[in-house]
Structure formats: C-alpha cells, structure tokens
C-alpha cells in the first residue's frame with residue numbers, strides 16, 4: 001500500500017477494556033506482553049471546563065499496522081474490529097482524517 005495508515009481513537013467512547021491490545025498480540029502471534037498497540041492511561045485533560053481522565057490505545061509500529069490494513073478485506077485493522085465500543089479505527093490515513101473531522105469530539109489521532 002502506498003498510502004500511510006492512521007489510527008483514530010474516540011476518547012469519549014474508549015472504556016480501556018484492552019480487547020484491541022489483546023487482538024493485536026494474537027493476530028501477530030506475539031509473546032504475551034508484546035503488542036503493537038498498547039492501551040494506556042492518558043494524562044488528565046480539561047474538556048468543556050471539566051477535568052477528565054481518558055484511556056487510549058497507542059500504536060507503536062505503524063508499519064506493521066499498514067501490513068494488517070493492507071491484508072484486511074475491508075481495509076481496517078483487525079484490532080479495530082473487536083472494539084465493542086466502536087472507539088477505534090485503523091485504516092488508510094485519508095479515511096481516518098475524514099472520520100476525525102466528522103467525529104467532532106475529543107479524540108486521539110496517530111499518523
């Protein structure tokens with residue numbers, strides 16, 4: 001794939017369940033504890049005047065993500081498909097940027 005991939009996390013929806021992180025470990029047959037997508041606690045942020053805590057998956061190897069997206073029939077990372085909260089998408093960067101614009105609320109973007 002010539003286009004870079006991007007990762008979009010809807011911070012308002014992510015409940016920090018770690019399903020995406022586990023899916024990445026399994027999909028890539030990595031040893032326990034290794035992953036290309038680590039769910040972390042974010043620093044507290046002020047949103048609409050209120051201090052809020054968020055959790056977010058953070059990718060650490062977008063080249064591997066590009067291989068996953070390339071191999072997927074629907075062009076989405078397999079980790080995103082297990083997110084029951086619909087909080088995560090990993091796909092070509094142009095699609096991710098368009099989704100981020102539409103989301104219109106607090107999100108994390110990795111390109």
Ligand code: SF4
Nearest residue numbers: 014015017018020083
């Ligand atoms: S992005 Fe989805 S699957 Fe991953 S930790 Fe958040 S809620 Fe769970």
Ligand code: SF4
Nearest residue numbers: 024037065068077079
């Ligand atoms: S798209 Fe990235 S984070 Fe998701 S399973 Fe593939 S390598 Fe892991």
